[in-house]
Amino acid sequence: MSRLHRHQIPTLQTNLTPLIDLSFLLVIFFVLVARVGEVNTAGIQLPSTVNGASIPDEAPTPLVLNLMAPTADTGAVIVLNDSRYSLTAASIQSLTDELTAALAARPMAEINIRADRRSTYGDVRPVIEAAVRAAELAHLPAARIRLVATRAQAGSV
Amino acid sequence: MVLAVVSLIDVVFLLLLYFLCTAKFGTSEEVFPLEIPAAASAEGSNPAAAPPLVVRVTDAAQGWLRIDGDWPQPRNEQELLTVLQDLRTGDSSMLAIDHSILIAPHPHAAWGNVVSTYNAVVRAGFTNIGFESSL
Missing domain, CATH: 1.20.5 (Single alpha-helices involved in coiled-coils or other helix-helix interfaces)
Known part of the structure; x- marks a missing residue:
């Protein structure tokens, strides 16, 4: 053994x-x-720019407004945090109120608008106007808006 | 002979976790800063200022760009960039760097085209850019 x-x-x-x-x-x-x-x-398919003049997104915690393009069933939808809004006047007013409260709490916050490239300016404009109105209601001198896009490789778009 | 691989695996996975945490996922997003005065009267119209150059974004599939006035008309954002650069730095050099450029999109204009137009104006070197609206 x-x-x-x-x-x-x-x-x-x-x-x-x-x-x-x-x-x-x-x-x-x-x-x-x-x-x-x-x-x-x-x-969301963000707009892409070839040789874009955009700058890197370095804001630590911006307010992010997502705008989804309208589909066959639904119109354009705006998403802020967990809230969803449509483009009706009442819904835009609610969005403005939420943005105003957020800007009152954080006056230096930037507002990132992530809009789908397939949506139209008619869909995006109420969102920009809501941001400007919210800045006004929060007694800020200006709305610090930033349009979000992706930088495409040259020749891919 | 017993290889002590446990500590090796521990360290390798810690390194892997470190790189996963520091890596950026998804496509890299960038931004175009746009500061719009909150009160409409904050930057009221200055009668002494030169009239702005209005760049219109239409909803047409082809030739969706138009510049108000007697300027060369671009068909796309590349041609717009060429025209604007020529207006700013060319021999004629008619526009200053802070000349007001207003982008006036049609309500049915694709947002992707609007952003491309904004990008071309920024690349041309202009600093005073806004959207023509009630904003």
């Missing part, structure tokens, strides 16, 4: 427990990131 033990080949053992732990952590991370990305960019 002792001879058998003496000649036994040493085995390579790998402890897989931490690997599995971290793998599951990565899975959870990717699930969370994927859902956040979906909420922020759902259905």
Whole structure:
């Protein structure tokens, strides 16, 4: 018996427990990131500019107004945080009120307008007007609006 | 012989997590800053100022750009950039860098075309840009 033990080949053992732990952590991370990305960019095709003169978005926490293009079933939809608005006068008034409250709390906040490139200026204009009106109601000198676009590779668009 | 791979895996995954957290996901978004005075009277019309150059964005599929006045008419944003650069820095050099440029989009104009127009005006070097409306 002792001879058998003496000649036994040493085995390579790998402890897989931490690997599995971290793998599951990565899975959870990717699930969370994927859902956040979906909420922020759902259905919006941003305008893209070749050789764009746009600048990087460096505002830490801007107020983000998402404007989704109208579909066959619904009109254009504006999304601010978790609230959804349409382009009716009453809905735009509600949007203005929420923007006013947000600007009163954070007067230096920038307003990012992420409008779908397939929407029309007639859809975007009420959103810009609501932002300007909200700045006025919050007693700010100007509305700090920023039009969001993507920078396309030359020749791709 | 037992290889101590556990610590190696730990460190590798920590590095992986670090790079995942610092990486930017999705397409890179950029912005065009646009500051609009809140009160309409804040920057009231100055009678001494030169009239603004109005660039119209129409809803036509082709030739959707038009400049008010007797200027060369661009057919797209590339030609608009050429025309504006010539107006600002060309031999004639008729417009100053802070000359007011008003973009006047048709309500049915595609937002993508409006942003392309804005981009061309910024690239031409003009600094005083606004939208023609009741804003």
